[in-house]
Amino acid sequence: MAERFETESRKLLGRLRDVMAGDDPGQARLDKITHLIADSIRTEVCSIYLFRDEDTLELCATEGLNAEAVHQTRMKMGEGLVGRVAKRRHVINTADAPNAKGFRFMPETGEEVFSSFLGVPIQRLGEAMGVLVVQSKEAREFSTDAVYALEVVAMVLAEMTELGAFVGEGAAMSARHSQPSMLRGTVAQEGVAEGHIWLHEPRVVVSNPIADDPHRELERLEEAVEEVRVGVDKMLQMSRDAEQRQVLEAYRMFANSKGWMRRMQEAISNGLSAEAAVEKEQSIARARMESVADNYLRERLSDLDDLSNRMLRILTGQGADTGAEMPTDPILVARNIGPAELLEYGRNLKGIILEGGSVGSHAAIVARALAIPLIVQTARVTNEALNGDHVMVDGEQGIVHLRPDDTVVTAFRDKMAMQTEALKRYASIQDKPALTECGQIVELHMNAGLMADLPSLESSGAEGVGLFRTELQFLVRNQMPRRSELSALYTRVLDAAQGKRVVFRTLDIGSDKVLPYMKPTDEPNPALGWRAIRVGLDKPGVMQMQLQALIRAAQGRPLTLMFPFVAQYEEYRQARAALDKAIARETRLGHVIPDDIEVGAMLETPSLGFAPRQFFEDVGFLSIGGNDLKQFFFAADRENERVRKRYDSLNVSFLSFLEQIVERCADTGTPLSFCGEDAGRPVEALCLAAIGLRSLSMRPASIGPVKSLLRRSNLEEVRKVIMDARHRGEMSVRPAIMKWLAEQG
Ligand code: PEP
Ligand code: MG
Numbered sequence: 001m002a003e004r005f006e007t008e009s010r011k012l013l014g015r016l017r018d019v020m021a022g023d024d025p026g027q028a029r030l031d032k033i034t035h036l037i038a039d040s041i042r043t044e045v046c047s048i049y050l051f052r053d054e055d056t057l058e059l060c061a062t063e064g065l066n067a068e069a070v071h072q073t074r075m076k077m078g079e080g081l082v083g084r085v086a087k088r089r090h091v092i093n094t095a096d097a098p099n100a101k102g103f104r105f106m107p108e109t110g111e112e113v114f115s116s117f118l119g120v121p122i123q124r125l126g127e128a129m130g131v132l133v134v135q136s137k138e139a140r141e142f143s144t145d146a147v148y149a150l151e152v153v154a155m156v157l158a159e160m161t162e163l164g165a166f167v168g169e170g171a172a173m174s175a176r177h178s179q180p181s182m183l184r185g186t187v188a189q190e191g192v193a194e195g196h197i198w199l200h201e202p203r204v205v206v207s208n209p210i211a212d213d214p215h216r217e218l219e220r221l222e223e224a225v226e227e228v229r230v231g232v233d234k235m236l237q238m239s240r241d242a243e244q245r246q247v248l249e250a251y252r253m254f255a256n257s258k259g260w261m262r263r264m265q266e267a268i269s270n271g272l273s274a275e276a277a278v279e280k281e282q283s284i285a286r287a288r289m290e291s292v293a294d295n296y297l298r299e300r301l302s303d304l305d306d307l308s309n310r311m312l313r314i315l316t317g318q319g320a321d322t323g324a325e326m327p328t329d330p331i332l333v334a335r336n337i338g339p340a341e342l343l344e345y346g347r348n349l350k351g352i353i354l355e356g357g358s359v360g361s362h363a364a365i366v367a368r369a370l371a372i373p374l375i376v377q378t379a380r381v382t383n384e385a386l387n388g389d390h391v392m393v394d395g396e397q398g399i400v401h402l403r404p405d406d407t408v409v410t411a412f413r414d415k416m417a418m419q420t421e422a423l424k425r426y427a428s429i430q431d432k433p434a435l436t437e438c439g440q441i442v443e444l445h446m447n448a449g450l451m452a453d454l455p456s457l458e459s460s461g462a463e464g465v466g467l468f469r470t471e472l473q474f475l476v477r478n479q480m481p482r483r484s485e486l487s488a489l490y491t492r493v494l495d496a497a498q499g500k501r502v503v504f505r506t507l508d509i510g511s512d513k514v515l516p517y518m519k520p521t522d523e524p525n526p527a528l529g530w531r532a533i534r535v536g537l538d539k540p541g542v543m544q545m546q547l548q549a550l551i552r553a554a555q556g557r558p559l560t561l562m563f564p565f566v567a568q569y570e571e572y573r574q575a576r577a578a579l580d581k582a583i584a585r586e587t588r589l590g591h592v593i594p595d596d597i598e599v600g601a602m603l604e605t606p607s608l609g610f611a612p613r614q615f616f617e618d619v620g621f622l623s624i625g626g627n628d629l630k631q632f633f634f635a636a637d638r639e640n641e642r643v644r645k646r647y648d649s650l651n652v653s654f655l656s657f658l659e660q661i662v663e664r665c666a667d668t669g670t671p672l673s674f675c676g677e678d679a680g681r682p683v684e685a686l687c688l689a690a691i692g693l694r695s696l697s698m699r700p701a702s703i704g705p706v707k708s709l710l711r712r713s714n715l716e717e718v719r720k721v722i723m724d725a726r727h728r729g730e731m732s733v734r735p736a737i738m739k740w741l742a743e744q745g
Contacts (some may be wrong), residue, residue: 045116066109097210118146122161466623477517526735613668622671634647674695
């Protein structure tokens with residue numbers, strides 16, 4: 001980079017800063033900036049286009065084009081050269097603009113006399129905010145130095161736009177993040193909620209994009225890189241987990257990358273502060289991330305993104321804790337979140353919106369357990385939402401209304417009122433059984449895992465707890481709970497149940513349920529790996545401790561427990577033997593042993609459906625874990641939205657398999673229930689009942705809607721609809737069932 005240009009660019013940024021320091025209104029600032037840029041680049045035209053809404057760019061200021069066109073000329077994303085720069089987030093530099101691909105003639109601007117065109121995206125963290133354009137009459141391509149200088153200026157403009165420096169009259173001049181925005185995602189937990197945004201990872205704000213002293217800024221950059229390097233090396237020394245090591249190695253590679261460092265140093269030489277230089281590189285990486293199809297490369301770019309965030313936090317001193325106060329009605333926004341982190345927030349949250357995430361994840365299960373509406377796969381939400389923004393979450397349609405206007409607020413509140421009405425209706429059948437029109441009774445139980453769930457046992461009308469996920473108690477802690485703690489907790493659960501049956505599932509960890517205090521294992525495919533009963537049998541200490549805690553907690557009362565993820569009869573036998581050992585030990589120690597201990601297994605792998613008859617005769621009861629069973633039946637990861645969505649739970653093959661299990665259990669008299677998430681979806685629950693399941697366990701909030709539908713339905717008719725669809729060779733029975741339901745009115 002020529003020294004002359006560096007100085008020019010720095011001078012320009014210095015002048016820009018003076019404009020920013022003045023107290024001109026937004027429009028005057030923009031006008032001055034276009035003037036300054038045209039003057040320094042020595043070109044006739046400089047224009048700034050900003051997004052009026054998600055899809056429309058508006059000419060907001062110009063030096064050299066017709067002044068009347070300001071706030072009049074607009075173009076869609078992708079339209080004309082300006083729209084193309086914004087869409088592709090690429091520079092366009094051409095000596096012959098009227099003949100360039102995509103050129104659109106806009107007579108009102110008077111730009112026809114200008115041949116050369118250089119357009120640079122104004123973007124922040126991969127989000128397009130506008131376009132900065134210079135044009136000249138002389139047919140010439142702008143030099144790479146000019147392009148570079150303009151990119152640096154565009155970076156500063158992006159920061160200023162973000163900080164609201166151009167706020168003024170006109171929609172395009174309103175503060176960013178101040179207009180209503182509607183985002184779409186996928187429903188992972190139904191329900192509607194109104195509240196205010198709480199960002200799980202608050203955005204870093206760069207308030208000083210321009211710096212005077214490049215030497216000091218270079219030092220700051222070096223120091224930050226060094227701090228990251230040392231941190232990464234330390235973590236690498238401690239980490240045993242291959243995947244984590246891979247990410248750390250990638251960090252180290254970037255931290256040592258000469259190209260990355262050089263580009264940031266250049267940006268600083270051109271007048272940017274260290275943090276603005278980091279953010280400039282981060283923006284470029286994010287824009288690339290969107291266009292790269294290769295998974296490996298995407299992951300590396302995402303590592304670079306994380307690394308940049310670390311650097312920004314070091315340079316700005318802004319940690320995860322910004323000191324902001326959590327609103328009283330928080331709606332959590334995050335790229336993704338694990339079950340343990342979510343449990344830490346607990347019931348305080350009114351809703352959750354994730355940019356990534358998946359319906360089948362354990363975070364989703366936790367959200368369901370907590371009855372918090374959850375929307376996953378909501379593109380752009382972490383960019384669009386600011387802490388404290390008013391938001392309405394429509395967990396029926398999968399829509400997020402960010403900063404809603406009055407009409408949306410009114411319509412939404414009507415919807416919430418209707419939901420309250422429905423809840424009243426459900427409350428009226430709370431004490432009635434799920435007695436179908438054809439005279440069958442389906443037992444409805446609830447899933448739980450936290451103490452806070454237990455009041456729902458009364459209010460939901462559940463007959464008992466069909467699945468108590470004991471691992472949630474392990475996930476919320478920073479260290480392994482002690483036996484006495486667990487025993488006290490289980491006692492409270494049984495006390496609260498007041499004699500209703502509670503099925504404790506023994507510790508189900510592994511896969512995505514990672515205990516923070518247990519040494520992580522390095523597995524190529526954790527969902528198929530060392531998890532649940534496999535861990536319990538290989539590491540009997542923890543299982544013994546938990547079994548003893550359960551026996552003690554019962555204090556002589558009946559106890560029901562089941563083992564998760566049993567794939568073959570032998571595993572059940574071994575687990576049962578472990579229980580006998582615990583009983584023998586407790587007897588020796590003089591503790592009261594429950595005189596009735598029911599022991600079951602979860603059927604979560606197809607293999608167990610084909611277990612020998614002796615297993616079905618031996619096991620006390622079976623509970624189908626439909627979430628896992630479905631993922632293994634279809635070989636489709638429950639956490640991977642892309643593949644998960646392909647397979648409907650009402651798929652004929654899956655229902656046929658479930659029916660076979662029902663028949664085998666009927667044959668041996670083995671009590672059977674279903675406790676996967678599908679049990680809580682009314683239409684799915686109806687089909688499960690129609691194929692013969694008489695016990696379903698679900699989140700408490702589903703009991704009302706499921707019971708209400710069952711009480712209105714004739715299972716024999718539903719069964720016939722299923723059989724007919726199967727007979728016709730349909731893939732899923734859903735269309736036929738939905739049609740039948742619509743006909744029932
Ligand atoms: C299941 O797999 O259906 C189940 C109930 O267990 P979890 O969702 O906790 O894995
Ligand atoms: Mg499971």
